[in-house]
Amino acid sequence: MAIKGKNKAKNKPHPTARAPRREPVVVKPPLFQRRWLQVVGAFVLGLFAAMLVVWITNGLRHNDAEAASTSDAASRRVAATAWQRQVETDLGTVGTVQAGAPPQLFPAMNATLDSMKKGTVPPTASDTLAAASKGAAAATKSLSAADVAGTIRDQGFDQAQARAFTDSQERLISALTLYQRAADVGVLATEASPKQREAFTATADALRTDAETELQQAWLTYGEALSAGGINISVPAGALPGLGG
Numbered sequence: 196m197a198i199k200g201k202n203k204a205k206n207k208p209h210p211t212a213r214a215p216r217r218e219p220v221v222v223k224p225p226l227f228q229r230r231w232l233q234v235v236g237a238f239v240l241g242l243f244a245a246m247l248v249v250w251i252t253n254g255l256r257h258n259d260a261e262a263a264s265t266s267d268a269a270s271r272r273v274a275a276t277a278w279q280r281q282v283e284t285d286l287g288t289v290g291t292v293q294a295g296a297p298p299q300l301f302p303a304m305n306a307t308l309d310s311m312k313k314g315t316v317p318p319t320a321s322d323t324l325a326a327a328s329k330g331a332a333a334a335t336k337s338l339s340a341a342d343v344a345g346t347i348r349d350q351g352f353d354q355a356q357a358r359a360f361t362d363s364q365e366r367l368i369s370a371l372t373l374y375q376r377a378a379d380v381g382v383l384a385t386e387a388s389p390k391q392r393e394a395f396t397a398t399a400d401a402l403r404t405d406a407e408t409e410l411q412q413a414w415l416t417y418g419e420a421l422s423a424g425g426i427n428i429s430v431p432a433g434a435l436p437g438l439g440g
Contacts, residue, residue, distance in 0.1 A: 267351030268425060274350045275424020278343060278360060282367065282417060285337045289330040289371075294428070297414050301327050304378055308403060311396045316385055324381040331375035338368050356423035363420050366413030373406035 283292045290300030304327035307320045317323070343364045347357050377399045384395030418428050 270350040271352060271424040272426065273424075274347045274352070274360075275421050275426050277346050278341075278363075278424075279421055279426060281338070281341050282363075285334045286367075289327070289334050289374075298410070300410065301331070301374055301378070303327065304374070304381070305403070308377070308381055308396065308400055311381070311384060311392070312400055316392070321382055321385040324378045324385065328375050328378035328382065331371045331378060335368055335371040335375065338364060338371070352423060356420070359416055359420040359423060363413055363417035366409055366416055370406050370409040370413050373402055373409055377402035377406060 286292050286298050286300065290298050290302065292298045303323050307317055307323045310317055311320065341364065343360050344357075347360050352360075380395055380399040380402060384392045384399060387395050421428055
């Protein structure tokens with residue numbers, strides 16, 4: 196009996212193994228729908244948009260600055276051209292003004308004074324010197340009436356550039372005034388006795404030298420003023436001494 200029971204146990208069928216327990220499967224969203232990628236993408240797009248706005252703004256500012264600079268340059272040139280025309284017209288009545296060279300003023304007066312310094316009074320000396328005085332007075336009046344300050348006001352010049360315009364006007368007027376005084380004293384010399392004539396002639400010559408020196412400085416300042424307006428006038432090297440001669 197004991198053996199029979201043992202065999203019965205061996206012949207008993209084994210239970211079948213259970214199938215694996217199913218776990219829920221997580222389905223990942225498409226790449227471009229993933230949250231972290233959306234956050235990163237939004238940040239990158241925002242950064243790019245900000246850079247684009249800055250780039251466009253800077254570009255517009257640069258264009259505005261260029262436009263303003265071009266407009267200022269045009270305004271400065273118009274003002275400088277007006278002053279150049281004024282000076283060349285007025286000085287042209289008492290001498291020669293050529294591009295690229297300093298003016299040659301009062302040539303007849305200079306020749307007359309040079310002759311008188313040597314002891315010879317030309318027959319037309321008095322008339323020549325009187326005409327020079329009249330011409331200097333007229334040119335002075337015209338230059339004095341020119342509203343240089345008004346012409347350059349609000350045209351884009353800085354303080355130093357504006358000062359060059361007004362300084363050149365003052366110096367040119369000063370030079371012409373000295374030329375006029377030289378001519379007036381020269382007229383007195385033609386009417387004086389031989390002894391007095393020598394003293395008057397020396398005084399007239401000294402005034403003429405002062406006028407030439409003042410004209411040199413005036414022309415340099417005048418050149419600076421025109422340069423500020425975009426107009427360059429060249430003065431040959433060594434040409435400044437003796438401008439009026």
